[in-house]
Amino acid sequence: MKEFRMRAFFGILGLAGAGFMISSVSSVGGCSSSGGSTGTAGSGSGTAGTTGTAGTTGGGGNSGGSGGGGGASAAVGCATSELAPGDTSSAPYTIADFTSVDGGASIPIGGTFTYASPTGAVAPTATATNGGWHITLNAPAMATANQYIGVGIYFNGNAAGDACIDATAHTGVKFDVSGSIAGTGCTAQYSTNDSEHADAVANPSDKKAGGPSGAYAPQAPLTVTSTVATVMVPFTGGSLGTGSPATGIDKMKLTGVQWQFSVASGTGACMVDIVIDNVGFY
16 A cells, blocks of 8 residues: 555545545534534545546545534543444444435434545435435546545534544444446545544544544445345455554444545546445444
8 A cells, every 4th residue: 555645625535736626515414513524635645346446546534523612722622532323332323324304314413524636526415315325526637736525424423522422332334235346547445433532633623533634544445235245344454455554453443434536637537326225233
């Protein structure tokens, strides 16, 4: 896996010297207050189905899930962590099954977001429909800039939005995925995001961010086919790459989960039409 220097601003990390665009951030379900921070683009690599490689690709790190309250004197980096509502054992716990509630997805511990970087990139369309999260994207390659485009779920451990989620009873995150990811120079990655891999320097208003400048979470390459598959990504080991800092995910201070599509510069494109469902801890 290759790494690169990054810059962060308002929860989105991009290539050094590159801008970004936030397409949408939505807060759905309980425990969120004034929305939530957006996702981040970091560093990683991997392949997606039969698509080509994207050289240095984007990836993890999510400072998502900040709610209202706090201020300049507020503690940084999850002063506290809470169990997800109803999560009391090592048994599987559902984060989101995308059951429609008032036109959105029922996510008791937070909400959803989309993002795109750099400026000019377009975020995916993400809709909770028919009991799943339908993600579509058509992103032509930019001439000189790699693109980092994605969707995610941010966690709020409390109503104030300054507590992380404690998942120490669990081994990792699982989800069902099916559909297609195609295009030359297009790859996909998944990351579980935590406080220690969220850039607190570039995002001082994010009360859950506790990482150094340029921080991003470890990520795993994602392959998608037309057949529904259950993907299980452990908090440590498996296909996870190395984030920044080069430490493991702190499962006591989780801030969200994220799926990213990286588009290499030059020619090509990234065409995505997938459904994500049954996201949970295992």
